[in-house]
Amino acid sequence: MNKTILLLERLGNLVQHARREDAKQLGLQPVHLQILAYLHRANRYSDLPIAVTEYLGLTRGTVSQSIKLLEHKGLLIKRVTHPHARKQHLQLTARGREAAAAGWLHKMRTLLEHEQPSSDQLESTLETLLTTLQRAQHGKPFGVCNSCVFHQRHGNGSRCGLTGERLHTDEIELLCREWQDAAQAA
Numbered sequence: 383m384n385k386t387i388l389l390l391e392r393l394g395n396l397v398q399h400a401r402r403e404d405a406k407q408l409g410l411q412p413v414h415l416q417i418l419a420y421l422h423r424a425n426r427y428s429d430l431p432i433a434v435t436e437y438l439g440l441t442r443g444t445v446s447q448s449i450k451l452l453e454h455k456g457l458l459i460k461r462v463t464h465p466h467a468r469k470q471h472l473q474l475t476a477r478g479r480e481a482a483a484a485g486w487l488h489k490m491r492t493l494l495e496h497e498q499p500s501s502d503q504l505e506s507t508l509e510t511l512l513t514t515l516q517r518a519q520h521g522k523p524f525g526v527c528n529s530c531v532f533h534q535r536h537g538n539g540s541r542c543g544l545t546g547e548r549l550h551t552d553e554i555e556l557l558c559r560e561w562q563d564a565a566q567a568a
């Protein structure tokens with residue numbers, strides 16, 4: 383068997399195992415931690431139940447039940463940006479953010495910080511693999527705002543060329559469901 387496939391399978395199993403352990407300690411299911419981790423990185427156009435469904439490939443029913451439970455446990459809140467708006471944005475509470483950033487993700491981040499020179503190359507290879515798999519499954523690409531074709535820099539700030547709205551500095555590092563690869567469009 384191809385060694386890359388074996389390595390990816392092993393890595394996937396290790397991540398699943400670590401996530402199960404983290405979830406058990408918090409009295410949650412692994413899927414709940416996946417939702418918290420996604421929302422921790424999602425921007426204001428992507429913190430919606432439908433985006434969670436798309437990003438994690440889950441059913442609407444699973445996402446809806448999970449959101450109810452996470453809300454009940456005080457890990458997230460629902461908010462609407464306008465009194466007549468129908469879209470409900472999902473916002474992590476301080477406890478939710480803590481749960482999302484801890485555990486195996488924190489350990490992995492610390493490990494990779496010590497491997498910086500080679501991790502750039504690794505990132506680029508994994509990105510190519512991810513794009514290929516997403517295309518094969520016809521999934522939405524999702525991506526980090528500062529590498530999006532619509533991302534516009536204005537002096538010290540940024541703007542989204544798709545919505546016309548200003549973007550805060552911390553938002554350009556977040557995930558977006560409307561993202562389109564700037565490198566592909568060049």
Ligand code: SF4
Binds near residue numbers: 427542545
């Ligand atoms: S620039 Fe792209 S990634 Fe950023 S908010 Fe706009 S559509 Fe989303």
